Amino acid sequence: xKASPSERVIVVPCSGIGKPLGSVSREAVYELVENTRKGVxxxxxLALLVSGDKETLQLVRxxxxxxxxxxxxxxxxxxxxxxxxxxxxxxRVVDALKQNxxxxxxxxxxxxxxxxxxxxxxxxxxxxxxxxxxxx
Amino acid sequence: MQxxxxxxxxxxxxxxxxxxxxxxxxxYYLEDGFxxxxxGNRVRLGITDYLQRTVGDAxxxxxxxxxxxxxxxxxxxxxxxxxAAISILSPVSGTVEEVNGMLDERPELVNSDPYxxxxxxxxAPNSLENDLETLMxxxxxxxxxxxxxxxxxxxxxx
Amino acid sequence: MVNLPxxxxxxVSCSGEGCVEGTISRIATRLVLEKIHPENxxxxxxxxxxxxxxxxxxxAKxxxxxxxxxxxxxxxxTGTERHxxxxxxxxxxxxxxxxxxxxxxxxxxxxxxxxxxxxxxVAEKIAQEVDKILNRWR
Numbered sequence: 001x002k003a004s005p006s007e008r009v010i011v012v013p014c015s016g017i018g019k020p021l022g023s024v025s026r027e028a029v030y031e032l033v034e035n036t037r038k039g040v041x042x043x044x045x046l047a048l049l050v051s052g053d054k055e056t057l058q059l060v061r062x063x064x065x066x067x068x069x070x071x072x073x074x075x076x077x078x079x080x081x082x083x084x085x086x087x088x089x090x091x092r093v094v095d096a097l098k099q100n101x102x103x104x105x106x107x108x109x110x111x112x113x114x115x116x117x118x119x120x121x122x123x124x125x126x127x128x129x130x131x132x133x134x135x136x
Numbered sequence: 137m138q139x140x141x142x143x144x145x146x147x148x149x150x151x152x153x154x155x156x157x158x159x160x161x162x163x164y165y166l167e168d169g170f171x172x173x174x175x176g177n178r179v180r181l182g183i184t185d186y187l188q189r190t191v192g193d194a195x196x197x198x199x200x201x202x203x204x205x206x207x208x209x210x211x212x213x214x215x216x217x218x219x220a221a222i223s224i225l226s227p228v229s230g231t232v233e234e235v236n237g238m239l240d241e242r243p244e245l246v247n248s249d250p251y252x253x254x255x256x257x258x259x260a261p262n263s264l265e266n267d268l269e270t271l272m273x274x275x276x277x278x279x280x281x282x283x284x285x286x287x288x289x290x291x292x293x294x
Numbered sequence: 295m296v297n298l299p300x301x302x303x304x305x306v307s308c309s310g311e312g313c314v315e316g317t318i319s320r321i322a323t324r325l326v327l328e329k330i331h332p333e334n335x336x337x338x339x340x341x342x343x344x345x346x347x348x349x350x351x352x353x354a355k356x357x358x359x360x361x362x363x364x365x366x367x368x369x370x371x372t373g374t375e376r377h378x379x380x381x382x383x384x385x386x387x388x389x390x391x392x393x394x395x396x397x398x399x400x401x402x403x404x405x406x407x408x409x410x411x412x413x414x415x416v417a418e419k420i421a422q423e424v425d426k427i428l429n430r431w432r
C-alpha cells in the first residue's frame with residue numbers, strides 16, 4: 001500500500017515515559033507505520049512539534065493526523081490541537097483495556113507480553129481508522 | 137486571601153517525588169484506602185489520593201446496584217486499572233441509594249478527582265456512629281500514608 | 295503541608311519517535327530510574343510536561359533536572375528550560391555516536407544488541423551526572 005507523502009496519515013503517539021500505557025502507544029504506532037500500514041502512515045516526534053520545528057508543524061497542519069494517547073491526560077491530542085494540527089481521530093490505550101481485560105502490562109522500559117498484545121490490539125483499531133480516512 | 141486560605145486548608149498534603157498526595161480533612165478512612173464523607177443522614181464513599189496513585193489509571197469500574205445492602209468492609213465493586221484489579225470496600229454498612237454513573241464513561245475521574253467527582257456510591261448507613269468509631273480520622277490516615285511512603289516508595293508512580 | 299526530606303533529581307528524556315537515538319535516550323533514562331538510581335531519580339514525562347503537566351513543571355522548577363536528548367534538536371532541554379528554568383545538565387545521544395540515524399537500518403523500535411549497549415553507556419553517563427548533583431548535597 002502506498003500513498004504520496006501529502007496523503008499519508010500522520011499518527012502521533014504520546015510515548016509517555018512514566019507508565020506502561022505510554023510505551024504501548026509508542027509500540028502500537030510503530031507497528032502501524034513500520035508494518036501493517038507502512039507506506040500510508042508516518043509518525044513524528046511529538047516534542048519536535050511543541051518545540052516549533054517548522055517542517056513538523058507544516059506536516060501536521062497539512063496532513064490528516066491521529067493521536068494515540070496512553071492515558072486520559074491525552075498529551076498527544078492536546079499538543080496536536082495546541083499547534084493547530086489537523087486532528088481527525090484520537091485513541092486512548094486505556095480504553096482498549098476495556099476490550100482486553102486480561103491484559104495487564106506492567107513494564108515501561110521493555111514491553112512485556114501483555115504490553116505487546118495490547119499494542120497489537122490498539123494498532124488494529126487505529127489501522128481500521130486509517131483505512132476509513134484513506135477511502136474518504 | 138481568606139477564600140484561598142480556606143481552600144488550601146481542606147487537605148493535609150505531602151509531596152513525594154513529583155507528586156502531591158492529599159488527604160481530605162473531615163472525612164473518615166479505612167486503612168485500605170477508602171473514605172467516607174458524612175452528608176446529613178447519608179454517606180458518600182470514594183478512594184484516597186494515595187490509593188489511586190498506587191493502582192494507576194482506572195480503565196473501568198463495576199459497582200453494586202442501587203438498593204444493595206452492604207456490610208462494613210465488604211466489597212461494593214471492583215476497580216480495574218492498567219496494573220491491577222482491586223476490590224472497592226465499603227467502610228460502613230448501609231443500603232446503596234446512588235451510584236456514580238459518570239464513572240462508566242469517565243473512569244479517569246477516580247484518578248483526577250478522587251475526593252470529588254470520582255466518588256463511588258452514596259449509602260443510607262444503618263449503624264453510622266458505631267462504624268465511624270472504627271475508622272481513621274484524616275490525621276490518622278495521613279500518618280499512615282507517610283509511613284507507607286517511607287516503606288513502599290517504589291510503588292507510587294515514577 | 296508536610297514534606298518528606300527528599301534529595302531527588304529529575305530526568306527528562308526526549309523519547310523521540312523519529313530516530314533510534316530517541317529510543318536510546320528513553321531506555322537509558324528508564325535504566326537509571328529502575329536500576330541505577332531508583333531512590334534518587336524521578337522521570338519527567340516530556341509530553342505531559344509540554345502539555346502543561348503541573349507536577350512535572352513544578353518538579354523541574356524546584357529540583358535539579360537532567361535533559362537527555364536523542365539528537366541536536368534538543369527538545370527535552372529547550373522544552374524544560376522554556377517552562378521550568380535552567381537545567382542542571384544536558385546529554386545528547388548523537389554526540390556520543392556518529393550522528394542521527396533517521397532513515398538508516400538500525401531499528402528505532404527494537405534496539406539491536408549494539409544499540410542496547412549504547413543505551414547502557416548513556417545510562418551510565420546520566421548516572422554520573424546524578425552522582426555529581428547528589429554529591430553537591432552531601
